[in-house]
Amino acid sequence: DAGVIQSPRHEVTEMGQEVTLRCKPISGHDYLFWYRQTMMRGLELLIYFNNNVPIDDSGMPEDRFSAKMPNASFSTLKIQPSEPRDSAVYFCASSLASQSFSGNTIYFGEGSWLTVV
Amino acid sequence: RKEVEQDPGPFNVPEGATVAFNCTYSNSASQSFFWYRQDCRKEPKLLMSVYSSGNEDGRFTAQLNRASQYISLLIRDSKLSDSATYLCVVNTPNDYKLSFGAGTTVTVRA
Numbered sequence: 001d002a003g004v005i006q007s008p009r010h011e012v013t014e015m016g017q018e019v020t021l022r023c024k025p026i027s028g029h030d031y032l033f034w035y036r037q038t039m040m041r042g043l044e045l046l047i048y049f050n051n052n053v054p055i056d057d058s059g060m061p062e063d064r065f066s067a068k069m070p071n072a073s074f075s076t077l078k079i080q081p082s083e084p085r086d087s088a089v090y091f092c093a094s095s096l097a098s099q100s101f102s103g104n105t106i107y108f109g110e111g112s113w114l115t116v117v
Numbered sequence: 118r119k120e121v122e123q124d125p126g127p128f129n130v131p132e133g134a135t136v137a138f139n140c141t142y143s144n145s146a147s148q149s150f151f152w153y154r155q156d157c158r159k160e161p162k163l164l165m166s167v168y169s170s171g172n173e174d175g176r177f178t179a180q181l182n183r184a185s186q187y188i189s190l191l192i193r194d195s196k197l198s199d200s201a202t203y204l205c206v207v208n209t210p211n212d213y214k215l216s217f218g219a220g221t222t223v224t225v226r227a
Contacts, residue, residue, distance in 0.1 A: 031213060042219035043161070043204070056214065092159055095213075106215065108160035 002026070004109035006092050012115045016115065018080040024073055026092030033106070034067055034077050036092040043091070054068045082116045089113050121207050129193050130225055137191040138221045139140035140205030149208035150181055150188050154201045155220065161204055162191075185214050195225045 005024040007104045014020055033048040047057040052069045060067070064083070069075040079086055089111045123140045130136045142150075150167035165172065167179040168191050178191040192199055205218035 041215040045214055048213060052215070072198075106163070108162070110160050 002046050004092055004094050006090075006109035008112055009110065010022050010113045010115075012117065013082055015083055015116055016081045017116075018078065019082045019086075019114060019116075021077040021079075021090050021092075021114070023075045023077070023092030023109060025075070025092070026107055027073070029094035029096055029107075030072070031095045032069060032075050033093040033095075034075070035093060035108075036088045037091060037111075038088045046077070079114075082114075084116045087115050119218075120144060120209075120216040121205050121218040122210045123205050123221050125190050125219060125221060127222040129225070132195055132197060132225055132227055134195050134225075135188060135191065135193050136195055136223055138203070138223075139189045140218050140221075141185075141187045142207045142216075143186070145186060147186075147207045147209065148173075150179075151206040151208075151215075152177075152179060152188075153204040155204055155218070156201050157222075161217075164203065174219070189224065192223070195223075197225050197227060199223060200225045201226055205210055 004026055007022045030051050033041050034046040036046055037043045042060055046059045047067045048055055049069045065079055067077045091106045091108050091111045093106050095106045126137055127135040128136050137155040152164040155161045165174045165179055167181050169181055171180045176193045180189045190203060202220040203220045203222045207216045219221050
């Protein structure tokens with residue numbers, strides 16, 4: 001079975017450019033999470049969706065960040081304009097509602113490694 | 118105060134050794150606890166859930182101490198393949214968010 005699929009795997013961009021990260025959750029999962037991981041701050045939840053609806057975006061750093069989930073099989077995280085401090089690994093994860101309190105159903109994608117220079 | 122705090126390590130141990138480390142959490146109402154494993158440049162993956170009575174999974178033993186608000190992970194007979202960062206994860210009550218610790222790095226040497 002396909003896991004959570006993220007693209008691009010790696011991106012290097014110049015400060016000020018727009019960055020769009022993409023995620024395809026596991027089919028049938030109705031929760032989707034966007035995390036960011038850095039050495040300094042560890043793994044941080046940015047936003048999560050339930051049935052394509054954003055539930056909690058309190059982790060989104062600022063207005064430069066936006067996330068959408070137009071349908072059950074696709075989500076994007078956009079940074080505009082990007083800054084060097086946005087350099088991090090961005091993970092998308094998905095889970096099933098019935099078991100979302102148990103971590104064993106939270107599956108992570110391989111991550112998108114972003115470098116802003 | 119962070120919701121979940123861990124000793125970052127690193128713990129450098131020889132093969133066959135036992136290594137143990139803890140994680141503390143701040144919300145006394147937390148209900149679910151887990152250990153995730155993250156290999157270098159990889160995504161986190163569930164290692165095991167932590168149950169109130171403690172539980173084992175092969176060489177791995179997890180314990181929960183609600184009174185002191187910490188969980189622990191013990192690895193017996195360490196293997197080279199156990200080298201990884203171990204993330205402590207706590208579920209916020211009535212919420213689908215998981216709070217991750219910064220991780221404890223374990224390096225097992227030959």
